[in-house]
Amino acid sequence: MRSKLNMREVAQKANVSLATVSRAMHSPDKVSASTVERVRKATEELGYVYNATAGDILRGRSTVLGVLVPTASNALFGETLHGIQTMTVGGGYSVLQAATHYDADGEEALIESLLQRRVHALILTGVTYGLEERVEQLAREARVRIVVVWELPKPDMTASYVGFDNMEAARRMTEYLIELGHRRIGLIVGPFSKIARARHRLEGYRIALERAGIPFDADIVKERSPGLLEGREAMDRLMRNEDRPTAVFAASDLLAIGALKAARSMGLSVPGDVSVAGFDDMEVASYQDPPLTTIRVDAYKIGQIAAQTAMEPLGSPTRNYCLDADLVIRGSTGPIKPGGGR
Amino acid sequence: MRSKLNMREVAQKANVSLATVSRAMHSPDKVSASTVERVRKATEELGYVYNATAGDILRGRSTVLGVLVPTASNALFGETLHGIQTMTVGGGYSVLQAATHYDADGEEALIESLLQRRVHALILTGVTYGLEERVEQLAREARVRIVVVWELPKPDMTASYVGFDNMEAARRMTEYLIELGHRRIGLIVGPFSKIARARHRLEGYRIALERAGIPFDADIVKERSPGLLEGREAMDRLMRNEDRPTAVFAASDLLAIGALKAARSMGLSVPGDVSVAGFDDMEVASYQDPPLTTIRVDAYKIGQIAAQTAMEPLGSPTRNYCLDADLVIRGSTGPIKPGGGR
DNA sequence: TTGAAAGCGCTAACAC
DNA sequence: GTGTTAGCGCTTTCAA
Numbered sequence: 001m002r003s004k005l006n007m008r009e010v011a012q013k014a015n016v017s018l019a020t021v022s023r024a025m026h027s028p029d030k031v032s033a034s035t036v037e038r039v040r041k042a043t044e045e046l047g048y049v050y051n052a053t054a055g056d057i058l059r060g061r062s063t064v065l066g067v068l069v070p071t072a073s074n075a076l077f078g079e080t081l082h083g084i085q086t087m088t089v090g091g092g093y094s095v096l097q098a099a100t101h102y103d104a105d106g107e108e109a110l111i112e113s114l115l116q117r118r119v120h121a122l123i124l125t126g127v128t129y130g131l132e133e134r135v136e137q138l139a140r141e142a143r144v145r146i147v148v149v150w151e152l153p154k155p156d157m158t159a160s161y162v163g164f165d166n167m168e169a170a171r172r173m174t175e176y177l178i179e180l181g182h183r184r185i186g187l188i189v190g191p192f193s194k195i196a197r198a199r200h201r202l203e204g205y206r207i208a209l210e211r212a213g214i215p216f217d218a219d220i221v222k223e224r225s226p227g228l229l230e231g232r233e234a235m236d237r238l239m240r241n242e243d244r245p246t247a248v249f250a251a252s253d254l255l256a257i258g259a260l261k262a263a264r265s266m267g268l269s270v271p272g273d274v275s276v277a278g279f280d281d282m283e284v285a286s287y288q289d290p291p292l293t294t295i296r297v298d299a300y301k302i303g304q305i306a307a308q309t310a311m312e313p314l315g316s317p318t319r320n321y322c323l324d325a326d327l328v329i330r331g332s333t334g335p336i337k338p339g340g341g342r
Numbered sequence: 343m344r345s346k347l348n349m350r351e352v353a354q355k356a357n358v359s360l361a362t363v364s365r366a367m368h369s370p371d372k373v374s375a376s377t378v379e380r381v382r383k384a385t386e387e388l389g390y391v392y393n394a395t396a397g398d399i400l401r402g403r404s405t406v407l408g409v410l411v412p413t414a415s416n417a418l419f420g421e422t423l424h425g426i427q428t429m430t431v432g433g434g435y436s437v438l439q440a441a442t443h444y445d446a447d448g449e450e451a452l453i454e455s456l457l458q459r460r461v462h463a464l465i466l467t468g469v470t471y472g473l474e475e476r477v478e479q480l481a482r483e484a485r486v487r488i489v490v491v492w493e494l495p496k497p498d499m500t501a502s503y504v505g506f507d508n509m510e511a512a513r514r515m516t517e518y519l520i521e522l523g524h525r526r527i528g529l530i531v532g533p534f535s536k537i538a539r540a541r542h543r544l545e546g547y548r549i550a551l552e553r554a555g556i557p558f559d560a561d562i563v564k565e566r567s568p569g570l571l572e573g574r575e576a577m578d579r580l581m582r583n584e585d586r587p588t589a590v591f592a593a594s595d596l597l598a599i600g601a602l603k604a605a606r607s608m609g610l611s612v613p614g615d616v617s618v619a620g621f622d623d624m625e626v627a628s629y630q631d632p633p634l635t636t637i638r639v640d641a642y643k644i645g646q647i648a649a650q651t652a653m654e655p656l657g658s659p660t661r662n663y664c665l666d667a668d669l670v671i672r673g674s675t676g677p678i679k680p681g682g683g684r
Numbered sequence: 685t686t687g688a689a690a691g692c693g694c695t696a697a698c699a700c
Numbered sequence: 701g702t703g704t705t706a707g708c709g710c711t712t713t714c715a716a
Contacts, residue, residue, distance in 0.1 A: 020686060047479075057393075057692055115391045360695095396692080
């Protein structure tokens, strides 16, 4: 139960100076083998643990990454987190993690607290509307590296990006549904009034409709936080619409899985009575019955690349990665039932 | 692009001493209002951000919690993480997070790196076999608070625990299946050779069989990492057993969802041909078709309580919380089909 | 190869 | 109220 153990105590025990202990730990080649051994032994006997934060302060560097996700309880962001962690372990970095819950005020406070911890870089899962300027400023002042993930590069931002084209992918999915003969297509989509990737998905949907000459109907577009419950509730409403959609694009797999449940509860067959499509290709998507047609996103890879980019030295050029996001056709979507529409 | 910004620069700009800046930030009531305002202004104009790590060092305290989960990509541990984060935000703590992947060596290295960051406490999702002694030692030396979650208190450990009775819950589930008439019950269970909670679930299963006079058959017990793929593969094997189980207890919902998929792929109806039960009650469990019979665990609450316990001052008494874990009966289990067995 | 000393960014006890 | 000073645990010149 010794109270405070520092390098000085190790130095005393090993009969060397403080500086020598430091050298023995970081560059043993600059110290005689016997001294290194004495220090190692003293360290072990005392149970000394190196203080990395003190070291970082003195060196004026940081080996901590700050990561912000909307919520840790979504397995999708968990995958990205996982990807980040596989890369940081080797690089000697640790990960400070927090969740924003799509709240701009909360996000700002969390960014502030991560900056106070002097993180080397900030990995942000999108930037909530209203915070772009602050993030922009941080990136410009180069106090910290900024990596935005899950979004396509925003040309005027000075941050790095690791994402994919949300709009393009959503357009592709909507077009696929149209090709199947659907013209009444509902949309359940994330908080587009707060985050860009949700808005881009909405945009993609819109554009596809427009190209096909299908009028946009706000009545069958539902904005919801990506969650099972929300998907179920939104689907329920859509299916109670007097002019019920024959297909529903739930632009997040959690929403889609919720939607499948709603359809089942109402006795509707999928895709017989209504087609359901998701977005993200969470692992669980292909385990649904029917398996979910969705957009494949490599959440894990996003994390890996983001971590690599984040760990680069301050002042390194920004990087932009645009990954693939492909349509994966499974069993939850099918041709419109003859006479099903209208 | 100014390089290094510290309190001293703020002091200069505000024409006060370094100490006054510190006071103005932490206890503004001890400084005149006009000075506080001058400091605030200088801080803002320079874009100064307080360095919390330096502060922590000097105060000899820490406001960081270290959290180790098996993997971040499992939504279940994501829930616990989520619970932890809701509590830490208010308390001014940050969360350093890492994943062990059920690997003892990796876990040891991660614990070491968290200790080097001088975390106030360590929240561990179980302790991999082979590491108990090290963790025990850490707790005894009181360098850091240790909170083990998802496990029932181990009487001889000096750490705190926030968990539930895994054995009891598994026994209860197995008994329920037996009550339904099943006597040939397969088990798919987590890495019991590495982590206690998986072993306890195995034990519970064993005890229930024993009480019912059903012989234990290692052929229909599969040890797998909790994952969808693993559950599917294990179920597939179980169903190819010449004396096929009429019920399968997958002691983790992910395994169970994988098992459901395997059954579907083989054209088996659940629960008609085979009953499937899970464990954990992940949110997605009730969204399956059929909805999963499982054990309800409040992963979120575990996180909340763990965080509270972890944030208590060093030297506070250890705490033990045993939460409920109840049987939730849904559609994936049913009575044995007459003539189905043997 | 090693030690002494200066100092990273900050706090707190003590004076004024 | 405010400034001065000593110092947290560590790294890194600079000399020896």
